Amino acid sequence: GPCSDGVTNNIPKCCGAGILDLLYLDCKTPTQVTSILNPLSAVCGRVGLQAKCCTLGIAGLGVLC
Numbered sequence: 757g758p759c760s761d762g763v764t765n766n767i768p769k770c771c772g773a774g775i776l777d778l779l780y781l782d783c784k785t786p787t788q789v790t791s792i793l794n795p796l797s798a799v800c801g802r803v804g805l806q807a808k809c810c811t812l813g814i815a816g817l818g819v820l821c
Contacts, residue, residue, distance in 0.1 A: 758796035759809035764820075770800035771808045771821060781818040783810060 758768045768790065769783040788799045796807040808821035 758790045758807070764811045765809040767810045767812065767819075768796050769808050769810045769819065769821065770796075770803060770805035771810070771819075772805055774808075774821065775818075778820060779818045780808065780810070780821050783808065783819050783821070 759766045768786055769780070770786055771780040771783040773782075774780040784803075784805065786796060786799045787803075788794060790796045790799055800807040810819040810821040812819065
């Protein structure tokens, strides 16, 4: 996939503006399949968001990316 297979930061998301480029409150799961020809950055860019690789959210406050 577009993100590494590590324990953290391994969930591809499309996010808006973050807090300190770390905590994101408005991330969405990509609606299109990503590939070499359709990278995560392009999928997210079409909906005006940034491609991020995230870790699961913390108590509903957002996700760390």
